[in-house]
Structure formats: C-alpha cells, structure tokens
Amino acid sequence: MTITPSVIIFDVNETLSDMGPLAEAFNQAGMSASLTRPWFAELLRDGFALTVAGDNPDFAHLATDNLHRLLTQTSGPGKYQKQVDDIMGVFKNLALHADAVPGITALSRVADLVTLSNGATSVAQSLVTRGGVQDEFARFLSVQDAARWKPAREAYDYAATETGHTVDELLLVAVHPWDIHGAHAAGLRTAWINRTEATYPSYFTAPDIEAEDLVALAGKLTGP
Structure with a gap:
C-alpha cells in the first residue's frame, strides 16, 4: 500500500549522514x-x-x-x-550518504521535509547545506526543544505540533529500528532505510515501508 504523507520527518545521524569517516x-x-x-x-x-x-x-x-x-x-x-x-x-562535518541528495530531491516532491534529531539543529542544517539540498527542507527540529529524546512519544508529538499536522500525517524515515518503533507507538507512519541488508529486530514494531535507500523510498511513495 502506498503511503502519501503530508510531512516526511528524517532522522539525521546515520540516516542522512555517512559516519564512515x-x-x-x-x-x-x-x-x-x-x-x-x-x-x-x-x-x-x-x-x-x-x-x-x-x-x-x-x-x-x-x-x-x-x-x-x-x-x-x-x-x-x-x-x-x-x-x-x-x-x-x-x-559535525560529515557528508550525506550518496543516495541522500537524489532521494531528498525526489521526496521533496512528495511532501514537506523536516529533520528531527537527538542532536543539534545546526548539525542537521550544516549537513544538508554541504550537500546542496538545504532549500528542500521546511524545518530543522531537535529534541533539545522537546520534552525528551526520541524514541519517547514527546519527541514525535513535538514534531507534529511544530509542523501543524496530526501524527498520522507524518512519516518518520530512519535507519534505526528503535526510532521506527518509537514513532509507530506515537502514531506516525514509518519507513526503515536498510542500506546494509540487515534483518529487522523481531521485538520492534515493523515499519510500514522498508527501502534500501532514499531513492528507493521515493519510488515506493510515488509508484503504483
């Protein structure tokens, strides 16, 4: 089933940034x-x-x-x-994953894009600015301005409040199963990015969508 969210919420560390260096x-x-x-x-x-x-x-x-x-x-x-x-x-100066720029560009045609990080908003802003896709994002959010870190419900509720949408209109995109699980518990729809062909933990709620990268995710959201 194709999910068409109003807002796509991106985790930042590892989901967008390549931590290899x-x-x-x-x-x-x-x-x-x-x-x-x-x-x-x-x-x-x-x-x-x-x-x-x-x-x-x-x-x-x-x-x-x-x-x-x-x-x-x-x-x-x-x-x-x-x-x-x-x-x-x-x-603080990592680069985006290779799939991030084309994926973000494609996803920006699907919904508003927002980051939600357990780190500082400045890190997320700098990351996407270095990749040249800063203008594709409507907001940069951090749990520093929420009550608690992800995967606590308050972090996702904060994102909903800041974007002016109900939680069921948001799609959380992350590489971390714990983030997927927390977002699902808070009422968001979820997309797990599995670049490493890992096995999803059975004890976490499964994502609504699994994709090998952000480009593939865009294809799944816009495809038949």
Whole structure:
C-alpha cells in the first residue's frame, strides 16, 4: 500500500549522514577504528537512560564525555582534548550518504521535509547545506526543544505540533529500528532505510515501508 504523507520527518545521524569517516578519525586519535560503532551505541544508550529518568540531555556533551572516557580507557590517563575536538570536528562535518541528495530531491516532491534529531539543529542544517539540498527542507527540529529524546512519544508529538499536522500525517524515515518503533507507538507512519541488508529486530514494531535507500523510498511513495 502506498503511503502519501503530508510531512516526511528524517532522522539525521546515520540516516542522512555517512559516519564512515569517523573510523579514520578514531585511528588518528590513537584508537581502533572498530571502537567507532560501540562509542556511538554507548552514547545513544546513555541518552536513552537519561531520557527514561526524565532528563533531556545535551547530545554533544554526552558525545564528548564518552570520548574522553574511551580515550582514557584505551590510552591511559592523560589530557585528550585535542583528540576529542578532532573527532567531534569530523562528526559535525560529515557528508550525506550518496543516495541522500537524489532521494531528498525526489521526496521533496512528495511532501514537506523536516529533520528531527537527538542532536543539534545546526548539525542537521550544516549537513544538508554541504550537500546542496538545504532549500528542500521546511524545518530543522531537535529534541533539545522537546520534552525528551526520541524514541519517547514527546519527541514525535513535538514534531507534529511544530509542523501543524496530526501524527498520522507524518512519516518518520530512519535507519534505526528503535526510532521506527518509537514513532509507530506515537502514531506516525514509518519507513526503515536498510542500506546494509540487515534483518529487522523481531521485538520492534515493523515499519510500514522498508527501502534500501532514499531513492528507493521515493519510488515506493510515488509508484503504483
């Protein structure tokens, strides 16, 4: 069944941004590139824990604190501000995935486009500006202005309020199954971007649409 939303809400980190360059940034800081994904997963885990406890943490603060502790664990006691700054510099200046520009352009003909990130709006704006598609977006939203992080219901309700639409008129696009599950619970329709041919977790609510990239998603939304 084709879904025609009024607004398409994009997750930002990993969904739009290609985090591949972080591996080399970790190497340059003296850490194994294999620590990149565990670092990001721990950052999300701690953010979710604080969200459950009723807090709305600052994404960048969690990211830098986790990096300081990881560097201490892997390299021993010391001052690592330069390494942290270098990694965060790469993280804040990532490029879009190769499918993002054509996909965003095509999707902008389907509905209004909005980002909703657990990070800062400035990071999302800079990301799409570097890709030359900033004008395709109607709004840039962050949970910093909501009550709690995604996947808490308040984050998605905030997006609905800010866009002036009911939650069932929104389509959440994300690579993270936890985001898909949270959006579904809040009443949004969902699209899971599966660039890695992963298996969707059975314990999360399945997405309404699965697509291998944003171009394919646009095709599914506009096709017969």
